[in-house]
Amino acid sequence: MKNENKVFAKKEEESNIASYPDHFNLGHEKQRYYHGDFFNVQKITWVLLMLFYLVFTGSVSAVPAAPTLSLEQENGSMTVRWSEIEGDPEYILSFAPYPTVDYIHEINMQHNNEISFETWPGAAYYVAIQAEKDGEVGPYSNIEHFIVPETPLSPDSEVSDSNYEPFIDNNYFDFAYGDVESGERLIDSQYASSAYYNMDETGMDQGSMFGVNFADGRIKGYGLEIFGNDKTFYVIYVRDNKSKNYGVNQFRDNGDATITDLATGLMWMKDDSGYGMVWQDALSYCEDLTFAGYSDWRLPNAKELQSIVDYTRMPDANEFTTPSKGGPAIDTDFFNITSFININGDKDWGYFWSSTTHKSSNGMGGSAAYVAFGRGLGNIDGNGNWVDVHGAGCQRSDPKKDDGTDYSNGHGPQGDAIYIYNYVRPVRYDKSVTAPTYTVVDTNQKSYWNNAFEIEEPSPGAEFYGQDAHYSGNALSYTDNGDGTITDNNTKLMWQKSPDTNKDGVIGADDKYTYAEAIANAALCNTGGYNDWRLPTIKELYSLIQFSGSDVSMESELDLGEDISDNAPSVPVYERPEPGRFF
Known part of the structure; x- marks a missing residue:
């Protein structure tokens, strides 16, 4: 068992290994999720x-x-x-x-x-x-x-999702939160992808899958069974008779410490920032940067950042695991990435800030989305058992600033590791790329935020300039084909409109598939008269996410320590x- 007073990352003497700062006196009086007496001390x-x-x-x-x-x-x-x-x-x-x-x-x-x-x-x-x-x-x-x-609960009270906005465009896609009447939580709207991984070398574990939760706006790794019983997920199938290679990167080393992805038309710095920083400083770091003759660098949004994740790599992979290629979840043939020693004493790679605010269900914006290129650690039992609960390539969120809150025991239901001081990899548009094959769709985030609240649009050079809403990419564009299918006009992918698999007109727990069913039933799907449906890749599925939604998980809305005991x-x-x- 780890000493609970131990800082999150140990400092290393080697100059080529960075550390997160040791300010992590994590957990506030052993409450790693709630601030204050959430249950009013009723026992x-x-x-x-x-x-x-x-x-x-x-x-x-x-x-x-x-x-x-x-x-x-x-x-x-x-x-x-x-x-x-x-x-x-x-x-x-x-x-x-x-x-x-x-x-x-x-x-x-x-x-x-x-x-x-x-x-x-x-x-x-x-x-x-x-x-x-x-x-x-x-x-x-x-x-x-x-x-x-x-x-x-009161005689006339009901759980309602009417005040929430999902992280998928429900003007086109049918969507439902978790089936509360069946014992689920509102947050239980996890969608399956084909991104399977299994770090169990014994072959006894069924493994996990990267999925997208359109109720809370996250990519996480989900185990495929519970107590010997298969777990279930929402599924919408995809078909691609156009590009056939959506989500496939085509990196080119420009020879000036920049990397262009010919698939997306984005140019990246080959090196990262080399040290962690809070979100506001990450915005300024990129906006103030002049490098390789360019001065229009910016902090990438969440979808741009996820586009360079390599899901064929994982830190603990070996020849007996899936995937079998070890290391950070990025193509190290092209990118350099700073390593550090994590709380378990293992070489690891950090979280990287995006410019995207992760809005919580109470309307606050105290957290921003990040992508983990190393382990998605969680203190899973609260006793210092730090494990990779969500996998390299997960997208979660961190508080934008260090307000002194103690996160040494993690945060949220899985005890997510909170770093706050995250790394940065600047990006810019490479206008020389005229025919991208991997169109990164905009996040649809239109609002501006400081470290907590929605604000007026900052002007260039002002604090909080350079965030997601300042840079509008390829705007969401869908066509409802009227036959139960939706075409994404950006990606050219065709989707099922609804996860209502039993076609009873109501989306609920009985529509969910086990992972094996999700794969097998694709061959039986004939929505719209097509017979070439399949389970989407994680990058295809994430193309549907939009960050105009609000997080119903409450993982990010308590960062400011506000009193929510009335609720x-x-x-x-x-x-x-x-x-x-x-x-």
């Missing part, structure tokens, strides 16, 4: 009597009743406790957010007697127990499910599965 205790017996083959047999658990909720945190356990078998407690599990947390119940984890409005969790004896582990049993409501649920709702239910 709810729910005692779960676990009376099932586990039956195992081989050496695990006649297992006694599982331990008794008590769940106590306070200040946005759930603590699970149990009495001391002695003798055989040992028990393993597993818990995970549901239905979109990024990681299953496990703890040996013999060696501990409690575990705490964060909750938030709309959080849904499964808790389960396994018995272990002589190296054999039994099936999941004693499964319990609980949900924290999105809003305070806090006072009593969680617990839903229990039918007796004897197993995964």
